[in-house]
Amino acid sequence: MNNSPIITANNLSFSYNGETVLENVNLTINENDFVWIVGPNGGGKTTLLKLMLGLLKSKTGSIKILGDSPQKARRYIGYMSQHILLDSQFPVSVLDVVLMGRLGNGRSVGPFRSADKEIANEVLQQVGLLEYRQKQFSQLSGGQQRRLLIARALVSRPKILLLDEPTANLDADSEKDLFELLKILNKELTIILVSHDPAFVSDFVKRAVCVNRKVHEHPTTEISGSYASEFYGDQRRIVQHDKHIKED
Amino acid sequence: MIEFFSAVAEFSFLQKALLAGVLAGVACGLVGPFIVARRISYIGGGIAHSVLGGMGAAYFFSNVFNWNWLHPLYGAVIAALLSAIVIGLVSLRARQREDTIISAIWAIGMAVGIIFIMKTPGYNENLLSYLFGNILMVSSHDLWQIAGLDLLIIAMVILFYNKFLAICFDEEFARARGINVEFYYLLLLCLTALTVVVLITVVGIVMVIALLTLPVAIAGYFTRTLWQTMILSIFTTIVLSVLGLAISYNLDLPSGASIILLAGFLFLITISGKKIVAIFTSK
Secondary structure (H helix, E strand, C coil): CCCCEEEEEEEEEEEECCEEEEEEEEEEEECCCEEEEECCCCCCHHHHHHHHHCCCCCCEEEEEECCECCCCCHHHEEEECCHHHCCCCCCCEHHHHHHHCCCCCCCCCCCCCHHHHHHHHHHHHHCCCHHHCCCEHHHCCHHHHHHHHHHHHHCCCCCEEEEECCCCCCCHHHHHHHHHHHHHHCCCCEEEEEECCCCEEECCCCEEEEEECEEEEECCCCCCCCHHHHHHCCCEEECCCCCCCCCC | CHHHHHHHHHCHHHHHHHHHHHHHHHHHHHHHHHHHHCCCHHHHHHHHHHHHHHHHHHHHHHHHCCCCCCCHHHHHHHHHHHHHHHHHHHHHHCHHHHHHHHHHHHHHHHHHHHHHHHHCCCCCCHHHHHHHCCHHHCCHHHHHHHHHHHHHHHHHHHHHHHHHHHHHHCHHHHHHCCCCHHHHHHHHHHHHHHHHHHHHHHHCHHHHHHHHHHHHHHHHCCCCCHHHHHHHHHHHHHHHHHHHHHHHHHHCCCHHHHHHHHHHHHHHHHHHHHHHHHHHHHC
16 A cells, blocks of 8 residues: 655745734644544634635645645645535436536536536436435435435545535434444545544544644553443544644 | 506506516526525625615715716626625634624625715705616616626526535535535625625615515425426416516506515415414314
């Protein structure tokens, strides 16, 4: 497996209205990593995500994606936005939603081409939603809607998958399904997911990065016989928040 | 009904009125679904009411300075676009002040319009036709202008449908795909502004929001995607304006109000029909 760096942040800082949100962030994410970005609300998780997406620009330090600026590397990133921000009653079909992911890839005006629709169908097949393609978004279950948003992120054929709170308000079974899907996708993609779920990470995550103005990395060591597995089953790992892999 | 259609064959003012209804249906059916889906119909209301300022100013200047070229419709287009851009920028940049700014533009526009119209020499029956519409007074000149606005709206929606859909459904994702969300949101509001101008000739400023939203809401009950809603709302709006016009002609009622009442009635029937069907199918 190739483990060359895919995202590198060097002394990255960001302030918003004079308030420092991120300070001296140094972070390297390698190809095929499965990174969990965790931290308290307002700790800068979303800011870090937006810097990776090129939606925000930092004045100090740098962030490179595949050696390029985030704006130039945009086509290598598939993004799953927060489900909670969407209007579940919006009149769109499943196929419509997936096709939105093709925007910025092909022709910029007029209807989508048949090539776009072919890729959309392939990806829907991949996430197991092909038979639902003519259904309305509101007719899908919560778990299916998350799969659809992942499909929309995949349809631009990215190398990196960025997911913002993918499991928020999702029941345990759907969450497990979602992680099974991400595990398969992780064979070919680098996955970065943001969640403010404070302690419990799915078994599949390889690295946990804590963002609270500064960035620290935690080991995802398993704690055997802890209250965690009593309450949440044995599929979970706990992050040791008291132990930092490296201090900066 | 038959006497109405024989009257249509006879009187050109009725033919023009029907044509205006069809043109309004097209504009409304193409733009309304975005407004309803994005839940910004109050922005449409703000734009519609502020238009009185532009119409009043154009009416005043054309009368006082004899600028006969300055048709009130031009004033309406300028005022509508201006308030669309101001409201759009506020809603993009300072979301917490959005409702205040919309209310302000809504009322200030009307105040400016009323002052201009009242200060225009002569008898001002125009104020009422601006506020409540007068589809029977539509001139050939008006029709050409409305047709021009319609063509512009059709072209824009065909060209940018996918982008409008993406920014209405998920702004953040659209931005991450490299779409200039600000530009397309303002463009969509400008199309709303032009649609409002088209609709004002049919139902007047006060009732524009109803015609922008009710046919879409009715159509939304029977469709799954936005473009299906568009086609059905165009059809619904045209049927509503023709029927409303026929009722107003037969019963000697104001045309704009008849169309809106009919729309409201159909909307109620649709909701209760859906409910009744749901009750029967669940048993």
